[in-house]
Amino acid sequence: MTENYIRLDAINLHYSAVAFRERSLKTLLMGVTPGRHPKREVHDVHALKNITLQVRQGERVGLIGHNGAGKSTFLKMVAGLYPVSSGSRHVKGVVRSLFDLSLGFEPEATGRENILYRGLLLGLTPKFMRTVAEDIVAFADIGEFIDYPIKTYSAGMQVRLAFAISTMVGGDILLLDEVIGAGDANFMQKAKARITKLIEDSEILILATHDFGSLRDICDRAIVLHHGEIKFDGAVEPAVKEYGRLTGTGK
């Protein structure tokens, strides 16, 4: 069996400022007209700074840090969604990520059709999707709505269906942004069991979380991110302490 791993070497990641700088005729004219304009420079955001890290087969890594510390960026970089500005990223294994579940339905198509499309988005084959479609329908448990267009769904139903599809198949490397809870209490319980199974089946887990309870339950290694830098990498308890010290909440 081949070993799965994640190897990051001196990774830097910038969000380019052009993306959110205002580009309009107004700002263009303001720039050329004489007179003083209050200048608000928008700089590139240095979201991840010099990240060097190795994760080996079997590790359960927790990612903690304040809001905006770079946890989600880190996960999306590992998933290959965000390009790195410098450094090298090597990921071996099939990556399965659960970030924003409610994204990406075709509103005009029915629930059943969307099960197929979402499965294909994740790189699965139509043949495989046909074999699991009934399981997904049963798990989502939204009754006759499964044959209605997605745009008739309530928000809760959309999340349930999205969750049922996205958690149907696991991968070698599982990236989780918070342990996702969805729907009513009854569904929550099913969802938790499903996630736990996914985590058990994965070879490598990286979990970004604010919940120290699930961190202690699930992870055997924790990384503290602070303003895009790794401040601590090691056992869970000292990591929680370090996090408390950095944010000034710990005693």
Add this chain to the structure above:
Amino acid sequence: MKMPYIHGIYEARYFWIHLALSDLRAKWRRSYLGIAWSLLQPLGMTLLLSFVFAKIFKQSIAGYAPYILSGMIVWEFFIATLTLGSMSFVQAEPYIKQYRHPLAIYTLRNTLTNLMVLVMASLSLIGWVLIVMPQNFGWCWIVAPLVFPLAALIAWPVATALAYIGARFRDLTPALALIMQAMWFVSPIYFEASLFRNGGLGVLVDFNPIYHLLEIVRAPLLRGEWPTFVNFAACGFTIVAAFAVAWLIGRKSEDKVIFYL
């Protein structure tokens, strides 16, 4: 172009094929005539236009109408593929933010959808020609279907290049509408090529890829002739150039698109 990229497009084939089919279904959902509209729409427009043009240019309506029809359906394909295509990354934002597929699959999806509409629409042209000019039918017709892959291979890379730009500069769509209008005006799409040549504007015909592409349909169907080698060479050259431009823009932009969405 790098092989892994092309491989990625192939790997995702089920995804973009199904999306294209879904787009086609969505297009005609809850309409009585459904897909028949892709035949009726150009036919109706052609009748209207050729009635007017035939009067102005004093030509027979039966002969001139297929000329307009052939120009219209192919041109509509380009308008739809390029204008929708320029926004196709923006449209695919939820997918792009969840899974890393080669971005060109999202313009391929649009190209494919519009290609299927073009194939449907071309049935009306074939029907018309068979009734009005049956004498044109012959062996040369076998090359006419080549217009489908050729048109797609030109439109896809151009749409992809536009989509990279469109993700960053949202002004592109209105600007593109203007450019397409201008292109239409200087191309022998509704107006006969001879009209340009007689006016000393032969350049607009001979160096116009749209003219050469249209000749692949028009020579056999409307005149019963084989298209010339130059017609095919011009299409081939355009395809190579379009892919080169898309690759040059994509090389720099492919990774960064996600930041602009």
